[in-house]
Amino acid sequence: MTESDIALLKNAVHTIENYPKEGIMFRDVMGILENNAAFSLTIESLKKKFENQGFTKVVGTEARGFLFGAPLALELGVGFVPVRKPGKLPRATYAQDYELEYGTDTLEIHQDALVADDKVLIVDDLLATGGTIEATTKLIRRVGAEATDAAFIISLPDLGGESKLADLGLAVTTLIQYEGE
Numbered sequence: 237m238t239e240s241d242i243a244l245l246k247n248a249v250h251t252i253e254n255y256p257k258e259g260i261m262f263r264d265v266m267g268i269l270e271n272n273a274a275f276s277l278t279i280e281s282l283k284k285k286f287e288n289q290g291f292t293k294v295v296g297t298e299a300r301g302f303l304f305g306a307p308l309a310l311e312l313g314v315g316f317v318p319v320r321k322p323g324k325l326p327r328a329t330y331a332q333d334y335e336l337e338y339g340t341d342t343l344e345i346h347q348d349a350l351v352a353d354d355k356v357l358i359v360d361d362l363l364a365t366g367g368t369i370e371a372t373t374k375l376i377r378r379v380g381a382e383a384t385d386a387a388f389i390i391s392l393p394d395l396g397g398e399s400k401l402a403d404l405g406l407a408v409t410t411l412i413q414y415e416g417e
């Protein structure tokens with residue numbers, strides 16, 4: 237990513253103060269989807285980074301992880317597996333509780349969506365505390381598959397997600413960062 241690539245993505249992301257709760261600076265990734273140049277740069281950058289590395293599945297988390305994970309899976313020529321909020325997946329699931337920057341929740345994965353030989357790339361729009369992707373990693377490993385890498389469009393390094401995911405043995409890729417702002 238060049239300086240102008242970073243500027244293109246940052247210009248597309250809107251910041252909304254005190255949403256969805258007082259004190260939260262919400263970084264709205266939807267602006268990237270609305271801008272074809274920003275969206276294609278995002279998917280192309282992640283494709284370049286992760287192609288030809290033996291990944292067999294992309295896992296994306298509800299809801300915004302679907303928007304980037306599914307097109308990246310198509311580009312990489314692999315399947316996409318959703319990790320969803322409770323009660324949304326119709327087949328047998330595993331469930332994992334987690335904490336968010338602004339609340340707690342549970343995530344689920346289909347028990348049969350991955351096999352032990354799968355090498356999984358995790359994709360989400362944004363890394364904050366890392367709770368969502370910690371829970372996602374536990375779900376992938378519970379199925380027996382390998383989770384080595386997690387990719388995000390945005391990271392908020394002040395919230396500590398990078399070190400939480402490094403402690404889990406994940407390599408973390410982020411395209412743009414908002415630190416101390």
Ligand SMILES: O=P(O)(O)OC[C@H]1O[C@H](OP(=O)(O)OP(=O)(O)O)[C@H](O)[C@@H]1O
Pocket residue numbers: 297298299300301335336337360361362363364365366367368369397
């Ligand atoms: O690193 P963390 O502290 O876990 O936070 C990041 C997560 O929070 C947001 O999702 P949210 O749970 O708000 O769901 P949504 O995409 O359905 O709005 C975001 O899309 C990430 O998935």
Ligand SMILES: Nc1ncnc2[nH]cnc12
Pocket residue numbers: 260261262263264337338362364392
């Ligand atoms: N500050 C933030 N902006 C957008 N999405 C988020 N998810 C968790 N924290 C967030």
